[in-house]
Amino acid sequence: MHYWQLDVFAERPLSGNGLAVFADARGLTPAAMQALTRELRQFESIFLCPGEQPNQFSARVFTVEEELPFAGHPVLGAAALLHHLYAGEQAADWQLQLAEKTLSIATRRSGQGFYAQMDQGRASFGAVLSEQQAEWFAACFASSLDRRYPAQVVSTGLPYLLLPVTAAGLANAKQQQALDAALDELGAAFVFLMDVDAAEGRTWDPLGVIEDIATGSAAGPVAAWRLAQGLQRVGQDFQLYQGRFVDRPSSLDVRVQDNGQVLVGGHVQLVARAELLLAPASLA
Template sequence: MQYWQLDVFAERPLAGNGLAAFADARGLSASAMQALTIELRQFESIFLLPTASADCFRAHIFTAEEELPFAGHPLLGAAALLHHLHAGEQHESHWQLELREKTVPLSSQRRGSGFYTEMNQGNAEFGAVLSSQQARWLAEAFGSEHDSRHPAQVVSTGLPYVLLPVSSTGLANARQRENMQPLLDELGAAFVFLMDVDAAEGRTWDPEGVIEDIATGSAAGPVAAWRVARGLNQSGEPFSLHQGRFLRRPSQLDVQVSADGQVRVGGQVQLLARGELLLSAGQLP
């Protein structure tokens, strides 16, 4: 069984957000997918299973802790890999990736030695607006300060984030210092995404605050929808978000919100390496 290493939201190899992708994961149990993700030490891995349709695949996305109902950069990376494996020299291809709770349409294009892929995340769901006290406490939990010009709010296009505006200094110096899980559970959110609103730049971490994500496609959609709703960007006009600078992996996430609220997220993808498991599926947990 082969697996691939890709860089997503990357203008060149060894940039952007790394991803491990299994193009044909038939025979792997959920526990095996979890164990392989832990072994490969990527923020996320994606496992694809063919269906009766040549352009449709089931997809399972794992972090080291759990399977996610939705994620951004694994889906974009998977579309590039599928293009490489199944679309030959075609300039553009289209794919459907079936997750547990939604099916995501994606497009892929060859671009230089890499690919450009884009997904339609659908309409954003706007959840709870945090009180000023909640926003201030959450910012202080990161050693930061809430940018009170803008509200903190839960927004989701498949994975709910607390979008927390902070100062540029607060973003640069952010480190998780408190257990935020009780508040996240109360708000119905999975993660916190810190935003420097003026620079359109953000950061996010795993729930324990140990591993910082380099470029977060599942947060880019909610951020884009939030910015358009606030009048910071216009619907129908593409714009870019930025992440990863503090990890020395600067990444550009291209976003657009259509007039009917459909959120698109895209970026460049580079193939980096190919590996082969020396174990059969029966030898895995």
Template structure:
């Protein structure tokens, strides 16, 4: 037992799952005002979850400053960490039959999430705000981008563009009619390729099957469920006439890594989408604490 080291308490949650031990796993850290960015990054890497979220309390019991980290970096926005954080707060602070609303202040905007208890888990829905349509990709760039994703031009869904859409993170939406099972990132400089067209990440989406895939930009880790991409996909489909406003669409993700379901709906009209909402189930599966021992991972020097 290390008695002098401060502890960071956390809750383990599965987000967008069809039951416990499905969906996208997450560590939710509470009361982390003493942690600096390097410590938050180190803790995320230690736990090996796709993302972790760190909460700082405010004077309002329903409002928190939230910091989201992947294994590689801090993000300005993400979906499943905030959905999971809201359910974890509900479990700690709200009564089982209470419907609650939580506000998370992020680096660039506040986000609200509504939660309620359902069966053995929780239900949560995030208001992601108005989407930004940042432009379609020029046809001259299609071949290079598709090749980098191990896709072909005849895999694309007819009459739909490759387009960048954001509700906090700019995603390149790649609409497919076939070939989702073969899609993967096959270029080591894929992140740089995305930045050329103004995107930060990619979401490859089978329109007919309502199923998507996304990865880290190195193509090493496939995300099981991506709330920050589900919102842009819903907005994209609404804008192009494939999803009616106020109708809920179930997006399947994780068939190749672990099954998940994300529900998305939009408000407004195809020409004026006023809001995007992403929801799903959350199952809390455990809790614990880490000793905060050092600022960042030590670098190992090898003599060759």
């Protein structure tokens, strides 16, 4: 069984957000997928199994801590790898079936790498925090709140608490405590801190141990939120930035369509191909 190392939201190799992709994970149990993700120490790994049609695959995404119902950069990276394996020089379209939704991804070659864009569907808007609640979350990151805009839970498959902070607050942010219980009460999974003026953000795992480099599942909610705040126009292409504070600057392309569908895309680079020496059955 082979697996691949890719960089997503990366203009060049060894930038953007790293990812492990198992292009054919048949024979691996969920427990084995979780164990392999911990072994590889990527922020996320994605495991594919062929579907009924050549361009359809089921997919499961894991962090070192848990399986996720949806994630952005693994979906784009997986689609780019499928293009490399099956599509040649032509543009292609793929469907990935995750736990809670099926995603359509368009891919093409771009320079030495690939460009992938997914349709995340329409965003759903959840709880709007009071200023007191928003201040509490900002304090959990030793950050300072940007009171011009509301903090709100928004989702395109994975719910984020979008928390506007000042530029200094973003630069100095450091998660001080576990937030699982507080986020559960709001119906959110993660906090995404935003410098609204710079269109730049940061997010961590709920325990605050690992900072993500480029978060495609947050980019869709941020795009929809910015549109709702009058900061972007329908159909306008714009970029979100992330990863600068962990020395992996990344850019995420986003657009909200006339019909409300949110598109998220970026460049993907192939880095390595490796062989799993353990038999899948031995990992059950």
